[in-house]
Each structure stands twice: as structure tokens, then as C-alpha cells.
Amino acid sequence: MKPLNPVVAEVTARIVERSRATRADYLRRMDAAGSDKPGRAKLSCANWAHAFAGQPVVDKLTVMSGTQPNVGIVTAYNDMLSAHVPFERFPPIIREAAREMGATAQVAGATPAMCDGVTQGRPGMELSLFSRDVIAMSTGVALSHDAFDAAICLGVCDKIVPGLFMGSLAFGHLPVVFAPAGPMPSGIPNAEKARVRALYAQGKVDRHTLLQSEVGSYHSPGTCTFYGTANSNQMMMELAGLHLPSTAFVHPETGLRDALTAAAAKQAVRLAREGRGRMADVIDERSIVNMIVALLATGGSTNHAIHLVAMARAAGVLIDWTDMDQLSSVTPLLARVYPNGSADVNAFQAAGGVAFVARELAENGHIHADVETIMGSGIHHYFQEPSLIDGELVWRDGVSESLDTDILRPASDPFQKDGGLRLVQGDLGRAVIKVSAVKPEHRIIEAPAAVFETQEEALQAFKDGRLDRDVVVVLRFQGPKANGMPELHSLSPALGVLQDKGFKVAFVTDGRMSGASGKTPAAIHVSPEALAGGPLAHVRDGDLIRLDAEAGVLTTVGVGDLRARPAARRTEAHASGSAWGFGRELFGSFRQVVSTAEEGASVCFAGPPAPNGHADGPPDPNIVDRAVDA
Incomplete structure (x- = not known):
């Protein structure tokens, strides 16, 4: 050993x-x-x-x-x-x-x-x-x-x-x-399930076909x-x-x-x-x-x-x-x-x-x-x-040698030499990105931002063809204080379709993407979140954003001091919609006291400061500078 x-x-x-x-x-x-x-x-x-x-x-x-x-x-x-x-x-x-x-x-x-x-x-x-x-x-x-x-x-x-x-x-x-x-x-192959989801996102198959596929997978x-x-x-x-x-x-x-x-x-x-x-x-x-x-x-x-x-x-x-x-x-x-x-x-x-x-x-x-x-x-x-x-x-x-090296490999011959999760940081805050499913050619994206405040808005823009371009989709006000930090996996098929069309695509959010995070680069759990004064609240449509998973960078390019701008505020309808209905009104106190994503987004342990010392406020400028220089 x-x-x-x-x-x-x-x-x-x-x-x-x-x-x-x-x-x-x-x-x-x-x-x-x-x-x-x-x-x-x-x-x-x-x-x-x-x-x-x-x-x-x-x-x-x-x-x-x-x-x-x-x-x-x-x-x-x-x-x-x-x-x-x-x-x-x-x-x-x-x-x-x-x-x-x-x-x-x-x-x-x-x-x-x-x-x-x-x-x-x-x-x-x-x-x-x-x-x-x-x-x-x-x-x-x-x-x-x-x-x-x-x-x-x-x-x-x-x-x-x-x-x-x-x-x-x-x-x-x-x-x-x-x-x-x-x-x-095992049900239908996962690749087939993903294919049908992508076709449905493009309107090329009907809901019945999608349902048949899903039932064949979860059965x-x-x-x-x-x-x-x-x-x-x-x-x-x-x-x-x-x-x-x-x-x-x-x-x-x-x-x-x-x-x-x-x-x-x-x-x-x-x-x-x-x-x-x-x-x-x-x-x-x-x-x-x-x-x-x-x-x-x-x-x-x-x-x-x-x-x-x-x-x-x-x-x-x-x-x-x-x-x-x-x-x-x-x-x-x-x-x-x-x-x-x-x-x-x-x-x-x-x-x-x-x-x-x-x-x-x-x-x-x-x-x-x-x-x-x-x-x-x-x-x-x-x-x-x-x-x-x-x-x-x-x-x-158990077996000492893998029985299928397309699925499981020894440490001496891994699929890649590092793991599947990385920290990215810069003037947009700190976030994580899962790169194990992202091909190397998609791990560095620099493109204009398209900013949304709900999944529905982002999906409608996709359906209208307004995202058919190089784009960094920014979805904010999705953190634990804003609305409980929902998974945003419903966007995965649409983002994958854009990437398959040859566009440079990335996703940046203070929400979660889910355990099924896949082939599109996604900087998620951005902390601090927009509602708590995080930098995402200051981003505007068209801002050039660079996501570099290799160097660990998440930053704007040529924008200057983001915080010099007024922060965006949620619309009244959006804020109210996240506070009431479907039991959400019962969790108002949770949203008030919950800790940041990097602190575990917890109400059980919402007291002590985060170990890195800055999760409750702006990132340490020294850390940001090092990340950008990298």
C-alpha cells in the first residue's frame, strides 16, 4: 500500500x-x-x-x-x-x-x-x-x-x-x-433517453414519445x-x-x-x-x-x-x-x-x-x-x-482488476488524472463546476451574457431562437435565500442542443444544476448569491463573461467594477411567486436564516462563518486576483 x-x-x-x-x-x-x-x-x-x-x-x-x-x-x-x-x-x-x-x-x-x-x-x-x-x-x-x-x-x-x-x-x-x-x-440506454429529451426540447417529438422513453428508463x-x-x-x-x-x-x-x-x-x-x-x-x-x-x-x-x-x-x-x-x-x-x-x-x-x-x-x-x-x-x-x-x-x-475498462479503471490508468469537480472564482464570486462529463474543448468559454431570473424565461428564449449564438446563460436569484435553491436540470436539454449546434455555451447560476450535471459547462452554486448582494445581481445582458474551468476562473471581461453598477432587483411577481404556494410560505423563516451555499445552505448550522472567511460577503480580492492572473 x-x-x-x-x-x-x-x-x-x-x-x-x-x-x-x-x-x-x-x-x-x-x-x-x-x-x-x-x-x-x-x-x-x-x-x-x-x-x-x-x-x-x-x-x-x-x-x-x-x-x-x-x-x-x-x-x-x-x-x-x-x-x-x-x-x-x-x-x-x-x-x-x-x-x-x-x-x-x-x-x-x-x-x-x-x-x-x-x-x-x-x-x-x-x-x-x-x-x-x-x-x-x-x-x-x-x-x-x-x-x-x-x-x-x-x-x-x-x-x-x-x-x-x-x-x-x-x-x-x-x-x-x-x-x-x-x-x-437497467431500462433503456441512457444515451437513448438523452437523445429523446433533446428531440423533445426542439419540438421534434411529441410528449407521448417522451413519456414512453421516460417510463422505459424509470420503471x-x-x-x-x-x-x-x-x-x-x-x-x-x-x-x-x-x-x-x-x-x-x-x-x-x-x-x-x-x-x-x-x-x-x-x-x-x-x-x-x-x-x-x-x-x-x-x-x-x-x-x-x-x-x-x-x-x-x-x-x-x-x-x-x-x-x-x-x-x-x-x-x-x-x-x-x-x-x-x-x-x-x-x-x-x-x-x-x-x-x-x-x-x-x-x-x-x-x-x-x-x-x-x-x-x-x-x-x-x-x-x-x-x-x-x-x-x-x-x-x-x-x-x-x-x-x-x-x-x-x-x-x-472483490475483483482486483476491472472487468470493463470503458466503465472502471485502475488508479494507474485513469480516465483523467484529476477529479470531476473544480472551484472557479473571480469577480462573479466563487462557484463549482463538474468537468468530468465536459469535453476539454468546451471547458473554456468566453461569450456575451444572456441574463434571466426564472427558468421559464430562459426556456422561452431558447424556444424563440434568441439563444442561437455563442452565449453564457446567467440565471440569478436562484440561491437558498431567494427561493430555496432549486435544481435547474430542466435547462440541460436546451443547453445541450445549443452546444450540439456548434455554439460556445456555458451556464452560470447561484442555483443548483443537479446530480445529472452533464456535457455543458455549468458554474453553479455561485456564492454569494444575487439576493444577498452577490455580483450576479450586477451583471447585464451582453456583458462578456469568461468561464475557464482549466484555470479556475469565473469573471467578467472588460466590464470594470461590477459593484459600481446598481444591483438588479427581482420583479414583484417573481419575489412573490417564490414566497407563496405549494408550501413555500411555510419555509419563509428558512429563507431568512439559511447559510450560504459554500457553508452548506443549512438552517441547522447557520451560525459560524464559513471556513474561507468570505462566504457572507464579497470574495477576498487577493483570491480573485490570483484566479484572474491564472
Whole structure:
């Protein structure tokens, strides 16, 4: 095994130093919580009577002994998310597995779980990012009964896993196991799905044809099979040491999936009995770095440039986009999974999957191998894969060589030598761009701006032919304070069509683009956002903008001092439309207090300043100068 990469070591050391006070405070609180008696011993008889009044007699008898662990299940089950449909049957499996271990398990509570695929381009999307913190809070409510010795979290998709992760860390004195549901079987090829979407955007096929294509792609229980936020979540949970090894991409409707769910429950009971594997010890600065590197090495979702900041903060760990950018510079891109390639996650798993990625990253010094996990000390546990042989769950080493080098490659021969996420900055602020799916010839764009304040305005301009030119589409007032920072993936087909016509095209926004960010260069999450006085509020139609993903530059050209201009203001109709209807009025207080994108766009952790020291105001001029000079 090679020594740890010096840049990874340097970034980790910087994070440790930056987080010294907040991490120490977090661990102090977890130590205090853990010094109390176990859940099975601290509650009074009346408390336990209430907690088990509706449970079967066998569980009442177990809990009356006062000696056996009780596992709390936090579930994000609903029928709207294909990935979460299998969770309907998971609690009975977990309860029975706990009984086999002489313990008990209960559904402690449920969290909301909305589907971005359903709300894309709709008002409900403006609640999506905020739902993450609601999920964190509801996880806290579920576990607040303090009747548990361990927890199992059932969640897969976009905001759900980050929310469960954040909420569980408030109970980091307990061991916490995450149990996923797995992807649906492959449907139509992703390239065909993208082709039909592009044709529909141009009016060349009707809605019925589009619907047939979409139904052929999203067709059964399980996660969507492209490598978006949901599947990026699963990759990171494994490298964080919170899954059983190689469980992320096992199909839901299989005996193996049920066996893994039962095994997760039994592992939670073991950890509770042995007094080890508490989440506060599993998640530290090293495991956070491992999660970032795994995301970068696989070309994962841009949403995690926001989520990871908030997730780390829940453990007292402070990270920023500079950390991610520097880690990206030394992280090899090992995977090509749609939208970074044509293969889906099922093909990725067949080629070697998470076990191969974990082994390659660890043995080549790209991640910390000495981390704590729910399986014990060391990331080597995650080089294994499960099989079901004669009804028994068996673990064996994963493949040491990729079975398809068009999908998965070793660190010695990566698709590219750096990762898929970069920081760009300049007089327009700080933003992130995902370049793993962007061809090199499209990574440097200099073109006039076309400025919009809603997706609808931008799409109408596309339909009218007003964007048939070299253009940087600027969509502002899409940040967390403005309207909850919705995903803007509805623009992807239109931008792709313009690029395919041969125009130089880029996208700049203080909103999100989604885990499906693809072939068009997009500088997203621009911080500070326009509504908070960010530079995007000063941009005008026709301003020349340069986006250089290679040099890390996002700047105007020949405009002068942007802030000397008056800032644009949202129209009354736009501002009112983002404040009312579809539940948006319930989140007015969130929009008032939410932190910046680089701080994690969180209401749970909206207090301390961002690590880089300037996310609440204009970027540091020295940083901007260096970026522009580059």
C-alpha cells in the first residue's frame, strides 16, 4: 500500500486544524451523552411501558429484562420514491433479525422524502434543498425518545441521506448503520433517453414519445440508474464506513438484498452490545476526506459540494470548496457512469463496483486507510463483496482488476488524472463546476451574457431562437435565500442542443444544476448569491463573461467594477411567486436564516462563518486576483 498522497495529507491536516474547536466541542457533547446509561437501562418503567405498549409480547418480555439492546429504525419510506418503495418491507426484516440476536427493534420515526425527479421545473422543487434540514430535524425527533442503543437509517435519495446523516450525528454517541435499497434493473440506454429529451426540447417529438422513453428508463422499485445524487450518496456511505461493504448497488427485489438488510440489523445489535462503532468515531476528518475523494474519483453529484459541507459540520468538521478543489487536483477519475459516460450503475457494479474503487483509492494512497468503520478498524473491510450461497450470506474479496475498462479503471490508468469537480472564482464570486462529463474543448468559454431570473424565461428564449449564438446563460436569484435553491436540470436539454449546434455555451447560476450535471459547462452554486448582494445581481445582458474551468476562473471581461453598477432587483411577481404556494410560505423563516451555499445552505448550522472567511460577503480580492492572473 502506497503512502498517503501528500496533498490529501495536507488538506486533511488543514481541516483538522480549522476544526479543532468545533470538533472538540462535538466530541465533548457526544461523550457526555454516552456517559449516561444505555437506552435499555435509563428509562423508567412507565417510559418503557409507553414505548412498548403496542409491541408483540415477545418484544415486551425481552425489554423487561433490561439487558438487551433496542435498535431504533428511522425510515424515509414512501411510495413516491422508487428507491424507497422497498423500505416498506424492511422494518419486519430488521425486527426479526434483532429478535434472532435476542434484541428488539422499533420504527423510531419517519422522515419526509421528496423526489426531485417529480418536482423538476415545478414550484415544489423550491422546497427540495430545505427538505434536507427538515429530514435532519425529524431524525432528531425520532431518536429523541432516548430509548435506543443503536440506530438503522433507511434512505437512499438526494436530500434524504444527507439529512439522515446530519440528524444521526446529533446522536453520535450511538452506533448508526445505514441500510440502502439498491438500484432498479437497467431500462433503456441512457444515451437513448438523452437523445429523446433533446428531440423533445426542439419540438421534434411529441410528449407521448417522451413519456414512453421516460417510463422505459424509470420503471421499477430502486434508485434511478444514472450516477446522480442518490447513487453518489450510496458510494459515499460505503467509503464513510456506515454501510455493510458493497451493499450500495444490490437490486432491491432479491434475496441478497433482504439478507443484507438482516445483516445490517444484526451488526447494529453487535455494536451496541460491544460498546463500539459509535457514529462520532466513525465520522471524523479522515472519513470526510475519504467521502470527498470517493465522490471525485467517480464523477459524482455536484449537489454534494453543498451537502458535504453541512454533513461535515454536523460532526464538528469544517470544510470548504478550496479543500474539494485541491483534493480534486490529485484524485484520479476512475469511473465513467452516466452522465459522465454511457454506462449505468448496474454496469459499474458488474465491472467491479465500490469494492474495486475502495481498493484502488486505498492502495494508491488517495484515501485514509486507517479509519474506523461499523465493520471495525480499517477501510480494507470495504474491499469485499457479499454473495448468497445456499441461503447464507458469504463475504469474499472483490475483483482486483476491472472487468470493463470503458466503465472502471485502475488508479494507474485513469480516465483523467484529476477529479470531476473544480472551484472557479473571480469577480462573479466563487462557484463549482463538474468537468468530468465536459469535453476539454468546451471547458473554456468566453461569450456575451444572456441574463434571466426564472427558468421559464430562459426556456422561452431558447424556444424563440434568441439563444442561437455563442452565449453564457446567467440565471440569478436562484440561491437558498431567494427561493430555496432549486435544481435547474430542466435547462440541460436546451443547453445541450445549443452546444450540439456548434455554439460556445456555458451556464452560470447561484442555483443548483443537479446530480445529472452533464456535457455543458455549468458554474453553479455561485456564492454569494444575487439576493444577498452577490455580483450576479450586477451583471447585464451582453456583458462578456469568461468561464475557464482549466484555470479556475469565473469573471467578467472588460466590464470594470461590477459593484459600481446598481444591483438588479427581482420583479414583484417573481419575489412573490417564490414566497407563496405549494408550501413555500411555510419555509419563509428558512429563507431568512439559511447559510450560504459554500457553508452548506443549512438552517441547522447557520451560525459560524464559513471556513474561507468570505462566504457572507464579497470574495477576498487577493483570491480573485490570483484566479484572474491564472
